[in-house]
Amino acid sequence: MENVLQIIGIENYIYLAILLFSVGVFGILYRRNAIVMFMSIEIMLNAANLLLVAFSNYHQDPQGQVFVFFTMAVAAAEVAIGLAILVSIYRHIGSIDIDKLKNLKG
Amino acid sequence: MDTNILLFALIIPLIGFLINFLFGKKLGKSLSGIIGTTTIVISFIISVCLFLHIKETGEAIRIHLFEWFSLKNFKIDFAFYFDQLTALWLLFVTGIGSLIHLYSTSYMKEDENFHKFFAYLNLFIFFMMVLVSGSNLLMMFIGWEGVGLCSYLLIGFWHQNREYNNASKKAFIMNRVGDLGFLVGTFIIIYIFGTIDFVELREQTVMGITASSFAVLLSFATLALFIGATGKSAQLPLYTWLPDAMAGPTPVSALIHAATMVTAGIFMITRLNFLFDLTPDVQNIIAIIGGITAFMAASIGLMQNDIKKVLAYSTVSQLGLMFMAIGFAAYEIAVFHVITHAFFKACLFLGSGSVIHAIHGEQDMRHMGGLKKYMKITYATFLVSTLAISGIPPLSGFFSKDEILMTAFHNNIPLYIIGSLASIMTAFYMFRLLYLTFFNKFRGTKEQEAHLHESPASMTIPLIVLAILAAVGGLISLPGHSWLNEYLAPVIVNNAASHPHHLGTTEYILMGIAVIGALIGIGLAYNKYIKNQEIPVNDNQVRGIQKVLANKYYLDEIYMAIIVQPLNMLGGFFKNVIELLISGIVLFFAKFASEVSYQGKKLQNGNIGLYLFAFVFGVCTMIYYLFIAR
Numbered sequence A: 001m002e003n004v005l006q007i008i009g010i011e012n013y014i015y016l017a018i019l020l021f022s023v024g025v026f027g028i029l030y031r032r033n034a035i036v037m038f039m040s041i042e043i044m045l046n047a048a049n050l051l052l053v054a055f056s057n058y059h060q061d062p063q064g065q066v067f068v069f070f071t072m073a074v075a076a077a078e079v080a081i082g083l084a085i086l087v088s089i090y091r092h093i094g095s096i097d098i099d100k101l102k103n104l105k106g
Numbered sequence B: 001m002d003t004n005i006l007l008f009a010l011i012i013p014l015i016g017f018l019i020n021f022l023f024g025k026k027l028g029k030s031l032s033g034i035i036g037t038t039t040i041v042i043s044f045i046i047s048v049c050l051f052l053h054i055k056e057t058g059e060a061i062r063i064h065l066f067e068w069f070s071l072k073n074f075k076i077d078f079a080f081y082f083d084q085l086t087a088l089w090l091l092f093v094t095g096i097g098s099l100i101h102l103y104s105t106s107y108m109k110e111d112e113n114f115h116k117f118f119a120y121l122n123l124f125i126f127f128m129m130v131l132v133s134g135s136n137l138l139m140m141f142i143g144w145e146g147v148g149l150c151s152y153l154l155i156g157f158w159h160q161n162r163e164y165n166n167a168s169k170k171a172f173i174m175n176r177v178g179d180l181g182f183l184v185g186t187f188i189i190i191y192i193f194g195t196i197d198f199v200e201l202r203e204q205t206v207m208g209i210t211a212s213s214f215a216v217l218l219s220f221a222t223l224a225l226f227i228g229a230t231g232k233s234a235q236l237p238l239y240t241w242l243p244d245a246m247a248g249p250t251p252v253s254a255l256i257h258a259a260t261m262v263t264a265g266i267f268m269i270t271r272l273n274f275l276f277d278l279t280p281d282v283q284n285i286i287a288i289i290g291g292i293t294a295f296m297a298a299s300i301g302l303m304q305n306d307i308k309k310v311l312a313y314s315t316v317s318q319l320g321l322m323f324m325a326i327g328f329a330a331y332e333i334a335v336f337h338v339i340t341h342a343f344f345k346a347c348l349f350l351g352s353g354s355v356i357h358a359i360h361g362e363q364d365m366r367h368m369g370g371l372k373k374y375m376k377i378t379y380a381t382f383l384v385s386t387l388a389i390s391g392i393p394p395l396s397g398f399f400s401k402d403e404i405l406m407t408a409f410h411n412n413i414p415l416y417i418i419g420s421l422a423s424i425m426t427a428f429y430m431f432r433l434l435y436l437t438f439f440n441k442f443r444g445t446k447e448q449e450a451h452l453h454e455s456p457a458s459m460t461i462p463l464i465v466l467a468i469l470a471a472v473g474g475l476i477s478l479p480g481h482s483w484l485n486e487y488l489a490p491v492i493v494n495n496a497a498s499h500p501h502h503l504g505t506t507e508y509i510l511m512g513i514a515v516i517g518a519l520i521g522i523g524l525a526y527n528k529y530i531k532n533q534e535i536p537v538n539d540n541q542v543r544g545i546q547k548v549l550a551n552k553y554y555l556d557e558i559y560m561a562i563i564v565q566p567l568n569m570l571g572g573f574f575k576n577v578i579e580l581l582i583s584g585i586v587l588f589f590a591k592f593a594s595e596v597s598y599q600g601k602k603l604q605n606g607n608i609g610l611y612l613f614a615f616v617f618g619v620c621t622m623i624y625y626l627f628i629a630r
Helices: A010-030 A036-058 A063-093 B003-027 B030-057 B082-108 B114-133 B139-157 B162-193 B197-209 B211-232 B241-247 B251-260 B261-271 B273-277 B280-299 B307-327 B331-356 B376-390 B398-412 B413-438 B446-451 B456-479 B481-490 B505-533 B544-550 B553-602 B609-628
Strands: B061-071 B074-084
Touching: A010 A036, A010 B609, A036 A063, A036 B003, A063 B376, B003 B030, B003 B061, B003 B074, B003 B114, B003 B376, B030 B082, B030 B114, B061 B197, B061 B331, B061 B446, B061 B544, B074 B082, B074 B114, B074 B139, B074 B211, B074 B481, B082 B114, B082 B162, B082 B261, B082 B481, B114 B139, B114 B251, B114 B261, B139 B162, B139 B211, B139 B261, B162 B197, B162 B211, B162 B398, B197 B273, B211 B261, B211 B273, B211 B413, B241 B481, B251 B261, B251 B331, B251 B376, B261 B273, B261 B331, B273 B280, B280 B307, B280 B398, B280 B553, B307 B398, B307 B413, B331 B376, B376 B398, B376 B413, B376 B456, B376 B505, B398 B413, B398 B446, B398 B456, B398 B505, B413 B505, B413 B609, B456 B481, B544 B553
Parallel strands: none
Antiparallel strands: B061 B074
């Protein structure tokens, strides 16, 4: 079986990962909706995962792919907790606009 | 004698103080007065027993409670020491104290802080007893400070009045100056002898081992102690607090500022007579200061119009005579005069209190007069005491004052003249006081005249008792055969009893001169105030030397100019210049830091977006430097 990397070069994966990561960063910086920001974080995480998988294949070393599984499990837990927090914030304040979350300001 | 009883006598005024201080308001006036008086009477009874016991056995009693503290080679005991001198002082402190407590139950009846007054009086008696029965200088210092505190509290007893408050502060501060001298003297004595216990000190000086090699230092010690005495006993240059102390209620003036506390300095020096005997230079200074004080105070007394101020200056003057006697190493004579003075001066003050009570707080003699027919008992007792203080035989003042002047004659003629002049002036101003108050017509308002009355029995009984004592008090030390000298012989190392001076022609002539002097003073007063019926003019019409006297030699103003104002100016300088400089620098840094942090605070605005931006920016910068810029 032909290796995927011979069809599409490794540099393309890197570009895609950078693009995804940048989308995530800019999403975090420019959006005020907490759920969208959350999605942006997930996108950044997946950009990293993509790189891990791509390099794991490139080096013919499965460790990277195993690691990605762990990362995804942790990300799932994180989503569960993060969403729970957001729901609870919404119940208290009636909004998830982060500009309104200034009560703890020193 | 059982030591527990003695300790009980010491502690019971303190108990009286605590009861009156804590529960006085609830007890009500009569009960609070009874408690205050009874405690002192109990102390007095025990003191009488102690006195009889010591007179019988002639041995001092020492009560060692515990070791207060100890350093290397040096320890101070918490102990009491009752000897002849202590017994004598306890006797008249508690005796006169009981009479004045009794008197106060009537005098202070209208006062709302009645219980507090009795609490303070009891506390005073307690501290005075500690002062006279302490076994070392530090124990004495406890009492010394305590009586100063009570004096302060009682002078400012009517603390709503600002002037009275200032008087009490003045008394306290003046006393502090003296106390510093006391402490310095104590420290030097510790350095020289390694002990401050009276008995040990006496043994060491009598053996004469240590003292001889420290002659100069010892002079400093005794001089410092004498400065302490000038503060407490109102001598030059620290006497100005005593006349102002008359702001307190009259019983306080009688007890603290005439009969007992002001004699503490004399007690202390008599207690340490063996040390002062070793420093004749200091004794000379004491005699001179005593003489000058006696003269100055007597001359100021000539021109005062406030009945209590006259008595106050008279007290200062008499204290000066006592110090003069001490300066001539005639301690027993000084003690003798302390006792007789306590009787007649307490009687005079209480009498003046009775007068003030009768005319509702008026103290200016120009508004009195003619009280003789309204207040017979007060007048009679006042007359006896006035004759006693003027030195008319056979009343007590004659004997004690005559002894002092006689000693002065044998030692120092100029001081004898000064002392005699002071006695003549004393006779004059005392009779001036008597004539202005009790003779001629009443010069007050009609309303006051309608209310004139003799004081109640609880006020007149102390007056009568004191007047009798003032009359016969001289018996304890008759010239030629002095019981007091023999009694005090164990206390005073170099005592006069061992070499009694012969009662010859000179002595009789001196007595005659003293009596004639007193009669001259009385005659002058009679001529001026009875025959010519003069009344002292208003303050602003006084001229010449009289003006200087009326203004007390401007001593208060001088102190104001050379001590108080420079201090104020120094204080002002530090406050306005130095503090501005220092606080300016400190405040600059504080302001700088707070300004910077205030700017920094704006970053922390709670905007999560901004935080995230900063975070991302920081990460980007790190990445740039770590990977790209290299």
